[in-house]
Amino acid sequence: MSSTSLITITTVTRIDVIVLGSGAAGLVAALAAARDGARVVLLEKGDLIGGTTAYSSGVVWLPVHPLRADLQGHDARAEALRYLGALSHGMTRPERVEAFVDGSPDLVRWLHERTQVRLRVVEGFPDYHPEEPGGRCGGGRSLEPDLFEMGRLGVHADRLVGTPRRMLVAETPTGGGSGILPPEVVAQRQQAGVEGLGRALVGALLASCLEAGVEVRPRTRATVLTRRNGRVTGVRLADGEALAAARGVVLATGGFEQDRDLVRAFLRGPMSDPPGVATNTGDGLRMAMRVGAALENMREAWWVPVTRLPEGDSYGGRGVHLVLRERTLPRSIMVNGQGRRFANEAANYNALGGAFHQLDPTSFGYANQPCWLLLDQGFVDRYGGFGAPPGGPLPSTVRNCSDLAGLARMIDVPSDALEETVDRWNRAVAAGRDGDFRRGESAYDGWCGDQTRYPGPGATLGPLDEPPFHAVPVVSSALGTSGGPTTGPDGEVLDVDGNVVEGLYAAGNVTAAPTGMVYGGAGGTLGPALVMGMLAGRAAAR
Ligand SMILES: Cc1cc2nc3c(=O)[nH]c(=O)nc-3n(C[C@H](O)[C@H](O)[C@H](O)COP(=O)(O)OP(=O)(O)OC[C@H]3O[C@@H](n4cnc5c(N)ncnc54)[C@H](O)[C@@H]3O)c2cc1C
Structure with a gap:
């Protein structure tokens, strides 16, 4: 492997956990596994890091979190469950919704204590169905990453998907701002290499992954899960190389929105021109189907x-x-x-x-x-x-x-x-x-x-x-599809008989969204992706 295709500080020799995909779900899973002591390799099919997450505004919907007094504790949890339940149309599983809601405050605390990611509330951003039971008209549940200095990534700063956007969501018209910053602020941010939105989230997660010793390999496409006695033991790459993972594999390969056959097979109605990365062609879905994963929410996006x-x-x-x-x-x-x-x-x-x-x-x-x-x-x-x-x-x-x-x-x-x-x-x-x-x-x-x-x-x-x-x-x-392998509360993939596929985890758009067809508020895809990614990474490392 050429050194230019490797983003790393340390090279992992014996792998515990392999993570597929470098969007929010994959980066946070890799980071959680590494912080829990696992030796982690993250494989990314594209030339650059960040997936559709890097194109996104980086807003994260977390219904319970420690950054607001009124969004903590028993009542906040009950309101969140009431809200998601009221909108669910019977398409969600209580244990997965609870895993997301209960993991939300844990995610924010962990990110702030153990990583370089800092989240802040986008003040006033209402939920997407704020008048429904448990909904919030005055906002509070939509968070965004703080501005991030790309220089902290060193030579890897130019390896991210997308282009620099030097604003917070709260400063843009969609986040309640004017979209206009004083020229001196713009100049200062440009000089400091500071960015906001999706690339800030990816930048902070990637910097934390590198700090934690995760080896990141772009231009590396996994195509097949290898197994021994039913347990997933690693992956085979497109070039034929096999990589073994002693503890587990996490699928975080994004949705199947760019694959016409899968779109035709599953989605419930017309969908064209998806704005995300071209590499989201359902590789992870196909890998999961081959090992007998149960699928859910497949008509949805x-x-x-x-x-x-x-x-x-x-x-x-x-x-x-x-x-x-x-x-x-x-x-x-x-x-x-x-x-x-x-x-x-x-x-x-x-x-x-x-x-x-x-x-x-x-x-x-x-x-x-x-x-x-x-x-x-x-x-x-x-x-x-x-x-x-x-x-x-x-x-x-x-x-x-x-x-x-x-x-x-x-x-x-x-x-x-x-x-x-x-x-x-x-x-x-x-x-x-x-x-x-x-x-x-x-x-x-x-x-x-x-x-x-x-x-x-x-x-x-x-x-x-x-x-x-x-x-x-x-x-x-x-923006992406939201159906895929069914997972348990720790992101463990379940097979068609409801049994755990040992050694296999999934998070983000590759998997069935824990909120079903519900987009709770701004950040409604990245919130679940981060929470379930963290839980899947931890579980894979155990
Ligand atoms: C313009 C725009 C704005 C958005 N804004 C928001 C927002 O503010 N908040 C929000 O919640 N959502 C937003 N979204 C949606 C959000 O970006 C996605 O839902 C989210 O990024 C999905 O994260 P992910 O980690 O599952 O997938 P991705 O971020 O897409 O990452 C998946 C990665 O897996 C890689 N991959 C695929 N196959 C393989 C393979 N075989 N081997 C290795 N790697 C593989 C892909 O190349 C890709 O890099 C937005 C989307 C767009 C397009």
Whole structure:
């Protein structure tokens, strides 16, 4: 092996634990195992470290934690379980939900005491279903990593997925901030090599892994689990090399969103253009299936509406833009091919997946795909959108017309229906109430909207009355899939008969999410990934 393909301080000669994947779940599992005395090797298929986690905002939803007095103790635990239970639709297992909730405060304490990761509350960020029993309108459960000095990674600082973003979530418009920092702060952070968001989380975890003696090997793809007498004893790599693990193997290979066959086999509805890393092709799922793992939650993913941008953007330069603020800010609505609104546009992105998967029994077509986001010029002048500042310019994929009838023809929807829809919407805005889909009623709805009008429906309700009008095609996508091998409370993989597959653990998007189809709040995927990763790493080291 060439030294450039190895990220290490010490080279592990006899391996106790092998971890597959260098996203949040894999890094924390490797770190937990190493801190508990195991000799750990972490294998990463991609050229760079961090997986989709490095592209992410790094927000971590932990329903119970020690950073807020009101989120500790018996009552906080009961509220968390009530909340996740109210939303579960019977798709979760109590022992796994409890493992996540009970592991949450433990994770924060352990990270702060034993690692370089520091988490802080994103103040005010409401849960994604805050009015449900146990939900929180005033936030407190969404945490984010502190800014991290990449220099602490030494020569490994340029081996992370993604590009530098030198902000805290709390400073960005999605976290309640303005997105604008004083020039001296920007210059200071640039000079200090300080970063925030997903790369800060990955950076701090990687630095801690290196400090703990974990050997990290990028460009190393595991393809097969090796076994003796039913027990998983190691892995075989794509180049044929075999590596033995004395104590266990942890799967943390992310989801299967980039594999068309697996997507076709399992997901419940349309999903295209996933914005995460290209290497998440379900390798871990296939490895687990080969050793007889039971599967759960397979139709589910962390859904998100996206649009394709021609010029490329920060998410890996693959030109996929997450449509979040653009459908939440005032002066925008979404319509389907019939020119009709079909959902509360400002609802959380994961829940909107359900609307995109609605099948019309008469036409036997998906009722809300294709879908268009409509904006008026007032939106563009005030907010910009798609990465552009107020005033634009909008991407070239956006269709524009001075009147709604002309725009309807351009996007092939009935013009009378579109005009009627906009007229109805404008009347609802004037009345201050969306009687059709209740947009603006939840404390979550306006949070990512116009913060100068938050709280209140004005943060998300606004008329479309300033021409020209703009239409943006929106498709149903996913941040990652959320189904996979069933695990027990310590991340141990269970087989189709419910028995433990000895020596095999899993965490993160490769496995069935402990919260089922529930995205509890901002950070709803990374929270469970970190907690279950920590528990799996500890268990593998035992
Ligand atoms: C733009 C964006 C923003 C997001 N923001 C947030 C947020 O703020 N909060 C939140 O909770 N979620 C967020 N998400 C979702 C979140 O990033 C993912 O759900 C999470 O990172 C999954 O973590 P993971 O460790 O399971 O997988 P990943 O981080 O994807 O890591 C999996 C790794 O496994 C590697 N791998 C795959 N196969 C193999 C193999 N055979 N051998 C070795 N390695 C392998 C992959 O290359 C990859 O590096 C966001 C997603 C996107 C795209």
